Amino acid sequence: MTITLTSNGNIQLNGTIRVPGDKSISHRAVMLGAMSEGQTKIFGLLTGDDCLNTIQCFRKLGVDIRQEGDYAEINGLGFDKLQEPREVLDVGNSGTTIRLMMGILAGAPFHTCLTGDDSITKRPMDRVAIPLKRMGAKIDGRHHGSFAPLSIRGGQLKGIEFVSPVASAQVKSAVLLAGLHAEGSTTVIEPQLSRDHTERMLAAFGCHVETDHLTTTIKGMQSLKGTTINVPGDISSAAFFLVAAAIIPNSELTIKNVGMNPTRTGIVDVLKEMGANISIKESGRDEIEPSADLTVQASELKGVEIGGEIIPRLIDEIPIIALAATQANGKTVIRDAAELKVKETNRIDTVVQELSKMGANIEPVKDGMIIHGPSKLHAAAVDSHGDHRIGMMLAIASCLTAGNTVIHNSESISISYPNFFQHLNELKL
Ligand SMILES: O=C(O)C1=C[C@@H](OP(=O)(O)O)[C@@H](O)[C@H](O)C1
Numbered sequence: 469m470t471i472t473l474t475s476n477g478n479i480q481l482n483g484t485i486r487v488p489g490d491k492s493i494s495h496r497a498v499m500l501g502a503m504s505e506g507q508t509k510i511f512g513l514l515t516g517d518d519c520l521n522t523i524q525c526f527r528k529l530g531v532d533i534r535q536e537g538d539y540a541e542i543n544g545l546g547f548d549k550l551q552e553p554r555e556v557l558d559v560g561n562s563g564t565t566i567r568l569m570m571g572i573l574a575g576a577p578f579h580t581c582l583t584g585d586d587s588i589t590k591r592p593m594d595r596v597a598i599p600l601k602r603m604g605a606k607i608d609g610r611h612h613g614s615f616a617p618l619s620i621r622g623g624q625l626k627g628i629e630f631v632s633p634v635a636s637a638q639v640k641s642a643v644l645l646a647g648l649h650a651e652g653s654t655t656v657i658e659p660q661l662s663r664d665h666t667e668r669m670l671a672a673f674g675c676h677v678e679t680d681h682l683t684t685t686i687k688g689m690q691s692l693k694g695t696t697i698n699v700p701g702d703i704s705s706a707a708f709f710l711v712a713a714a715i716i717p718n719s720e721l722t723i724k725n726v727g728m729n730p731t732r733t734g735i736v737d738v739l740k741e742m743g744a745n746i747s748i749k750e751s752g753r754d755e756i757e758p759s760a761d762l763t764v765q766a767s768e769l770k771g772v773e774i775g776g777e778i779i780p781r782l783i784d785e786i787p788i789i790a791l792a793a794t795q796a797n798g799k800t801v802i803r804d805a806a807e808l809k810v811k812e813t814n815r816i817d818t819v820v821q822e823l824s825k826m827g828a829n830i831e832p833v834k835d836g837m838i839i840h841g842p843s844k845l846h847a848a849a850v851d852s853h854g855d856h857r858i859g860m861m862l863a864i865a866s867c868l869t870a871g872n873t874v875i876h877n878s879e880s881i882s883i884s885y886p887n888f889f890q891h892l893n894e895l896k897l
C-alpha cells in the first residue's frame with residue numbers, strides 16, 4: 469500500500485491520545501497465559517499484526533484463546549497440554565514471536581516448524597538456537613539452524629549458565645523460558661541490561677525468578693498460574709508522538725497511560741537531554757509494570773551523543789530519534805547500535821537512505837549514524853521498506869514539510885500501531 473500525506477507547511481499537533489498496548493508485554497501475556505493452568509485475562513492487548521500472529525501460533529498448539537479487540541481470555545490447561553501442531557507456525561514479521569517461541573518449544577516434547585515473512589528469514593536465529601541446543605533441544609534450519617524456516621524437537625532440557633554476547637531481551641527471554649522446563653537452574657548473564665518484561669511477568673504468573681542486575685536465574689520445572697494482566701500503552705509507539713510534539717512548532721500533546729518500565733525509558737532521557745519540554749505524571753503503580761501520562765510541548769532541541777548502556781533502553785526508538793536530531797541544533801552521534809542492522813530492516817541503512825531523500829544531513833557509521841541539524845526537510849517519495857518504525861518516522865517527518873509525501877509500503881505500520889494514521893489525523897490542527 470502507498471499513502472500520500474499532504475502538508476501545507478504549517479501543521480501543528482495538539483490534543484490527547486492513548487497509544488495501543490505495549491507490544492513486548494502483549495506478546496508475553498499471551499505466551500505465559502497459554503502455558504499456564506487456569507484463566508488469564510488480558511486488558512489493553514495490542515491488536516497489531518505481530519501479537520495476532522503470536523495468538524495464532526498458540527491456537528495451532530491447541531490453546532483456547534478468545535480475543536475481542538484489546539481484550540483476550542486464555543483458558544490455559546498448562547504447558548504439558550500443548551499439542552504437536554499439524555501446521556507450520558507462521559510468525560509473520562515478528563522477531564519477538566519466533567525467538568520466544570523457540571525458547572518455549574525447546575521444552576516441549578514434540579516437533580514444530582517455525583517460519584515468517586521475508587524479513588524474518590533474514591534475521592539471525594543462531595543467537596537463540598546456540599544456547600537452546602546447549603540445553604539439549606534439537607534445532608535445525610537454513611545455515612545449520614541460523615535462519616528460519618526452523619525445525620525444533622524439544623524436551624529433556626538441562627539448565628545452563630549462558631553468557632549472552634548481545635544485550636537482547638529476546639535472547640534472554642528465550643533461554644529463561646526454556647529454563648522453565650529444564651532440569652536444574654538456568655542463568656543468563658547479559659553484557660548490558662535489556663528490557664525485563666519477561667522476568668516481571670513470570671513473577672506475576674507465580675514463578676520465582678532471581679535477578680541481580682545483569683544476571684537472571686530461573687529454577688526449572690515451575691508451573692505457571694493464570695492471572696490478569698493490564699497492558700500499559702507502548703512507549704515505543706508513544707515515541708513517535710513525543711518526538712512529533714517536540715519538533716513541530718507550536719505543538720502540545722498528552723499521551724495517557726504510557727508504560728514507564730525503566731528498561732524502556734531511554735527515549736524520555738534522550739529527549740530531555742536534547743532540551744525537550746516533557747512532564748511526567750504517574751498514572752499507574754501496577755505491581756507488574758509502571759505507567760505515566762506524558763505531556764510534551766514543542767521546544768528548541770540540541771544535538772547529543774547517544775551510546776553505551778542506554779542503547780538497549782531505546783533501541784527501537786532510534787529511527788524517530790534520528791528525525792528529532794535533524795531538527796536539533798548541532799551534531800548528534802549515535803553509536804554502539806550495530807543491533808539496528810538485524811531488525812525488521814537494516815535500520816542504519818533505511819533511516820539514512822529515507823531521511824536523506826527528504827533533505828536531512830545524515831551519514832551512516834558502522835554502529836550507528838551521525839546527523840547534523842537543523843535541516844529544512846522537504847516532501848519526497850519515500851519507502852518504509854516493510855518496516856513499521858521507518859514508516860511511522862517518515863509520516864511524522866512529512867508534518868515538517870510542505871507538499872505531498874508519498875510513503876510506499878505503509879501497511880507495515882499495522883505491525884505495532886494499527887490506528888496510527890487515525891491518531892495523526894485527529895491531532896493535526
Ligand atoms: O523482547 C522484546 O520484546 C523485544 C526486544 C528487542 O529486540 P532484541 O531482543 O533483539 O534486542 C526489541 O528490539 C524488540 O522490538 C522487542
Ligand SMILES: C=C(OP(=O)(O)O)C(=O)O
Nearest residue numbers: 561562563564784811812
Ligand atoms: C525490532 C522490533 O520487533 P521484533 O524484533 O519483534 O520484530 C520492533 O518492533 O522494532
